[in-house]
Amino acid sequence: MRPRVWCGVLGLLALSATACGSSGAPKADSPEASGSTAGFPVSVADCEGAKTTFDSAPRRIVTSNASALETLLWLGAGDRVAGTGFPPGKGTMPAALAERAAKVPVLGKTVIPKEKLLGSGADVYIDSFSSMKNMSGAGDAPTPREFAAAGIKHVFLRSSACAAAQKGPRTDLSGVTADIEELGKITGTSRRAAELVAGMRKKTEAVRDALKDVPPDKRPTYFYFDFDAGTKQPLAVCGKQVANAVITQAGARNVFGDCDGDFKPVGWEDVVAKNPDWIQLGVRNRGGEAANEKAFDEAAEFLRTFPATKGLTAVKENRFLRIGAERTTIGGVRSADTVRDIAHTIHPDRVK
Structure with a gap:
């Protein structure tokens, strides 16, 4: 694939979601098992099934990017994050998490350099994408032996890092909720993880119930337009992407x-x-509402004026969704x- 496109994809995967509703306000940093072995040992598996065991909750965590960092902040484990790569951009964190996120040391503006990661003093590294085939050129990642020698356990967020290995398309958020539950186990915040997952399921189940009598073949077709990946050749999100x-x-x-x-x-x-x-205008967060709206306007204007797309049904009928790329x-x-x-926009009479 073209370097520019994968550069855009890498940046997109590295960022946290833009501000929107939440599954309840995050609680203060008070993990149930902090400093103890209650609920341990726990084991988690990587993309190939190899297991990593924790005898107690980690005290120093490094995250590969802002999305992994955000999940830990929601879990109340933010005080134990010792550093991150791909730090959150301005305006990308929920207001309730932004102040705490800003205090996390930045170990790399993009991929954390190998030497800095190994010398970070971390006892666990939460990796969102290092094993993905399309990230193979993203940096010189430490080997399993080097991680072990540094005393760092390597844990993958499987909903992103293991996407290529998944069988069939992803049609629900079970992989995402499994990651949240797994990080809850590792950090000793399982109760908080259960609360977050329950809140997510309540929302998605409400949508499912509202649409239960709409046959799959009668549901509207949808194109995710990744505007920031370039307009010369569109980049599609496929079945294994969380989108x-x-x-x-x-x-x-x-x-x-x-x-x-x-x-x-x-x-x-x-x-x-x-x-x-319908077409979603997939625009990366620009750091403020006015800048974001300007980018959405530019994406829509491109589709309205580009000869190949100006005649599309969604374009002629102005069926655009202005929902940020990171969120999706x-x-x-x-x-x-x-x-x-999305459900409210395309099914307004059913999803209030």
Whole structure:
């Protein structure tokens, strides 16, 4: 794939979701098992099934990016985060988490350099994408032996890091909720994780119930337009990307949901052939409402004036969704809010 496109994808996967509703305010840092072995040992598996065991909750955590950091903040484990790569951009964290997130040391503006990660004093590294095939050129990652020599346990967020290994498309948020529950086990915050997951399921189940009598083949078609990946060649989100789960649970049909993998470059002729009912303007957070709206306007204007797309049904009828890229393509606590927001837009009479 073109370097520019994967650079954009890497940045997108690295960022946290933009502000929206939440599953309850985050609690103060008070993990149930902090400083103790209550509830331990616990074991978690990587993408290939190899297990890592924890005899107690970690005291120094390093995260690969802002999305992993945000999940730990929601769990109330933020005080134990000793550093992160791909730090959250301005305006990308929920207001309730922003102040705490800003205090986390930045070990790398992008991928954390190998030497800095190994010398960070961390006892666990939460990795959102290091094992993904499309991230193989993202940096010189430590080997399992080097992690072990540094005393760092390596844990993957499987909903993103293991996407390529998943069998079939993702149609629900079970992988995301499993990650939250797993991080709760590791950090001794399982009760908080259960609360967050319950809140997410309440929202997605309400959407499911509202749409239960809409046959799958009658649900509107949907194209996620990754504006920031470039307009010369569109980048589609495929069946294994979390966005496919979000779109499907929201009661729509991703027009590229049948392509294998998570992202795939396609041609504008492919988009035209699909003629989607709805188009989401996938724009990265610009750090403020005015800047975000300007970017959404630019994405919509491109579709209205580009010869290949100006005749599409969604374009002619102004069926655009202005929902940030990070909110859709990065799994986390707020993914359920995105499901609800999309569902309300495309099924306003059913999802209030």
